[in-house]
Amino acid sequence: MEAKHIQYRIAKSNGFKGAVIFFSFLCTVPLIGILVYIVRKGIGVINWHFLTHIPKPVGEAGGGIANALTGSLMIVLVAAILAVPAGIMAGIYLSENKNSRLSGWSRLAVDILQGVPSIVTGIVIYFWIVKPMRTFSSFSGSVALAIMMLPIVVRSTEETLKLLPASLKEAALALGVPYHRAILKVVLPCGISGILSGVMLAIARIAGETAPLLFTAFGNPYMNGNILKPVQSLPLLIFDYATSPYDGWHSMAWGASLILLIWILALNIITKLTARKWSIQL
């Protein structure tokens, strides 16, 4: 009787362990499903022509996604240029002034910004930039993405700098180094890999964003290098083509998905490699 009860409890424990393992690994099914499906559908489409030509009108064979590639690159690059310096500065402030009233409010603001749904960011930027300029533009898309990048950059900078020993900065200050040089030449270089990995993670997050670009960058079937004009981007192109009724466009969208996926995975891997040097929690 006693032994039976114990056996029952042990069996229950093992059963629970089995269930945990089962559910954990069930999650890999949709992931592998998505990856395999996209690679299978996309790999046949990708070739040099696909990467270097702009789309052809419906019904004509051929055509590529060069406009979306350059557009995406442009939007993300400008977004990074806007967001990274501001984000790092704010992160330095938060780690330097841990308990000031401003940093409390600022931290709250960063938390709020991090939770804003991306579509809402799109609406706000529409009213800030698109409406006053009377045209959709690549720049407005960059601003929207920059605002989505900011919280990640601020957070990772703050967390990285918090991990550094205070004696580093104090040693520099004791040698008579002015405060700004102590921060820029001593503290920042020490935490650079953590900050960089935060930046890369932020770029990886925004590279696949579609919703904020719907009302800002808007999309463009032609090549465009002008920052003040509408521009196509990879996620927008995937959305447009995926919801279109044409089979040719669908297969192009699969190719574009594969390229977007490779791009984002590469960014993630680089992030991991840089973060490994410092044990940073992102």
Added chain:
Amino acid sequence: MDLTDNKIAVTRRRSFLRVTSYFKDRFLKDAMNGNKRKTRPSRQIKAERIFKQALILAALSMLVLAVAFLLTLAVQSIPSLKSLGIRFLYGKTWDPVNNIFGAYPFLLGTLLTSFLALFISIPFSFAIAIFLGEYFPTGGLSAFLKNVVELIAAIPSVIYGFWGLFVLVPLVRSLELKLGVTPYGIGIFTASLILSVMIIPYAASMGREMVRMVPLQLKEAAYSLGATRYEMIRNVVIPYTQSGLFAGVLLSLGRALGETMAVTMVIGNTSAIPGSIFAPGNTMASVIANEFTEAASTVYLSALIELGLLLFLVTTVINLVGKNIIKKFSIE
């Protein structure tokens, strides 16, 4: 001897000349450039001050951004608030042609998809949290699973939507045929399925951190009383971490409410009130994505922005509550 004396005298004289000429040069230069030696430290102090002000400005700009977001949304939704009032929230018809705007179908759609997705994803995310936090905190298996979770979080939502449209929709359609409901394929249920996969990482990684923080003494005490591993988890780990797990679920919910692209692509986009979970519908985010650029009249546009404002407020509250719980938990 004379010679060496002479030599020494010459060297002395030379070095004296060199030093004096150095000082002469320097003072001359200082006099010409407005006394550089005095200004150099003050220039550094000035740079220091500018740098500190720039830091404050950057921190302040975060605050300004968040407030400006709220203000922009609030100001732009004034026309709709004025003309529609509170009726906006429970009005059952959304008919832009006749200027009737009731957001109830979208509120219902958002709540249905989000909570259904949460309901589906919770067993998975908790299982991953316990797996990574308790059973296999290190080793090859946990590294694999951790990467899987990160990958799920990394895939862009538009790709989820695309995949859902071409793989999940036919699957759901055949399921619906078997169940004997109208086989739309697209609809609330499909959107929830996609969403549930997308939000797993948030609750899972939060839960893992929490499960890891359970003190070893508590666990060992349970073991020493003769508890099996399941009983230990049931009676020690879960009660200890429940507020943290709840916070993780809240963060997942915040994501699910605001998710746009994947939902827009598979939910069917009709403004009718969904009759069942298999019917097509619309969420707040998807209706904004679909109709924002087409909204012609002021009230129409403003009604969409009011939806955005609502979304902003709800996700902000959910996120802040979740973060507060986590903060309290990690202080304990």
